[in-house]
Amino acid sequence: MAQQRGVNSLQFNQDQSCFCCSMETGVRIYNVEPLMEKGHLDHEQVGSVALCSMLHRSNLLAVVGGGVNPRFSDISVLVWDDARESRDPKDKLVLEFTFTKPVLAVCMRRDKIIIVLKNKIYVYSFPDNPVKLFEFDTRDNPKGLCDLCPSLEKQLLVFPGHKCGSLQLVDLSNTKPGTSSAPFTINAHQSEIACVALNQPGSVAASASRKGTLIRLFDTTTRDKLVELRRGTDPATLYCINFSHDSSFLCASSDKGTVHIFALKDTKLNRRSASVPDLLFMTALTSTQLW
Known part of the structure; x- marks a missing residue:
């Protein structure tokens, strides 16, 4: 069966110089000016993807599975180091955060990662040896607004x-x-x-x-x-x-x-x-x- 090529979500990086496309066929990363593809994670590596967040112009990507044919659960955030040289995609996986409910949004800055669930927001130190810093209860937030x-x-x-x-x-x-x-x-x-x-x-x-x-x-x-x-x-x-x-x-x-x-x-x-x-x-x- 042919893979669907739909876009599930888009997200700019912190300085708006790049954006990530989370797709049924994986992840595509584009430079804004000039507009051109900068990198990608294929379907064979990550499956279909619901969310992807990029840390500035670095090689670190936070990915959440979703869509028609996900390889990873929607309750986990996987942090990929796309610069690692390896034939095995799992070798590029450097961090994993797992929860009991679906992840609706991910935001990153150079020292922290924020993960949004329907009624919770978690703040972790990042990227070295992540530690949970804060936890906030929220009103029902089905769109993961943050x-x-x-x-x-x-x-x-x-x-x-x-x-x-x-x-x-x-x-x-x-x-x-x-x-x-x-x-x-x-x-x-x-x-x-x-x-x-x-x-x-x-x-x-x-x-x-x-x-x-x-x-x-x-x-x-x-x-x-x-x-x-x-x-x-x-x-x-x-x-x-x-x-x-x-x-x-x-x-x-x-x-x-x-x-x-x-x-x-x-x-x-x-x-x-x-x-x-x-x-x-x-x-x-x-x-x-x-x-």
């Missing part, structure tokens, strides 16, 4: 809070390992969180609810709301929101078949909405139809 700041100056983690529509912010550098620190809470929306994102320095958090009409930006230090961005007036399912590397732009994709791009620094580029005069709303400078 983002991690890659900056050396700020070790910020954001994920949905216990209260509907809230965000939790945790500064991992100010939390004592082995203890359960109370994260800072932002009451971001009235309905369930659909997307979260941090900018590169970790100074701004963005979120959207399941309603999908507004994206809200918050200062991660003061937790004040900075601005609201209007995607549209009709409800939509947002798939992803993301900042550009320099935080000048934010993009959002949805089930409407469009990608909206908002200018955050030069806000004159955005179209203003006067529907609610006491709040600042900005609509996208461009909306690109996906074909």
Whole structure:
């Protein structure tokens, strides 16, 4: 039977210079500029893959099995060293984290790996001799929503809070390992969180609810709301929101078949909405139809 070639998920690396495609045929890694394939893990090595996370431009990849024909369980995170010379794929497997429930997301920085389950988030030291540092209970998080700041100056983690529509912010550098620190809470929306994102320095958090009409930006230090961005007036399912590397732009994709791009620094580029005069709303400078 011919293998399906579907893409199960996409994920950029920390500086957005590469992205991983988790596919039914394995993993493909692409350089962004110029756009070209950088590496791959074949189906014979890893089977079909649900998630793949790349550590900057290094040879370390975190892989979670899934899809139609997985070789590995969806309750395990396998860390591969793709630079190891070996004919046996198992020789490239350097770390394994196994849980009792499916892994929904994996985030990495140079000193930590974060693994997201439906109701738990685990933080481990990484990559040498991993030790569990923190464990956070969460509200039901079926999409594995979580983002991690890659900056050396700020070790910020954001994920949905216990209260509907809230965000939790945790500064991992100010939390004592082995203890359960109370994260800072932002009451971001009235309905369930659909997307979260941090900018590169970790100074701004963005979120959207399941309603999908507004994206809200918050200062991660003061937790004040900075601005609201209007995607549209009709409800939509947002798939992803993301900042550009320099935080000048934010993009959002949805089930409407469009990608909206908002200018955050030069806000004159955005179209203003006067529907609610006491709040600042900005609509996208461009909306690109996906074909």
